Amino acid sequence: MSITLHLFYTGKNNNAQKFANEMESSGIADQIRNEDGNLSYKYYQPLDSKNTILLIDKWKNQSSLDEHHKSNMMSDISKLREKYDLTMNVEIFQEIDGNSNNNSYIRK
Structure with a gap:
């Protein structure tokens, strides 16, 4: 069952875009994007918040997301978040019936 995350990065002075x-x-x-189990990794700019960037990140299953969280890249990402003084808000959506064709997700 796939997992989709919406990560909202917010900061001042266009830092989220940077x-x-x-x-x-x-x-x-x-x-x-090249990690095993990553299905999508895309950044977006919300129209109502110029100081926020939305990352939509989709994974094949919880174990592939867990492996990503154990990777060395997480340290690099944390350092960049600190560099740009960003806050982060996360929404998690998990497929509920195992059939991604019908887009049935539950928000966690």
């Missing part, structure tokens, strides 16, 4: 740009330019984002 964070996302550095995640992309440093190659960290591509490393995550």
Whole structure:
């Protein structure tokens, strides 16, 4: 059952955008996209909050997400969040019936 995370990164002075740009330019984002079990990793800009970047991150299952959280990249991501002084809010959605074709998810 797939898991989708919405991570909202918020900071001052366009720092959330700078964070996302550095995640992309440093190659960290591509490393995550290439991890076993990652189905999607995309950044978006909410229209109602210029100081926030939304990351939608989708994983095949909980074990692939757990492996990602154990990776060395998590330290790099944390350092970048600190560098840009960002707060983070996370919403988690998990597929409830095992059939991703019908988009049935529950918010955790």
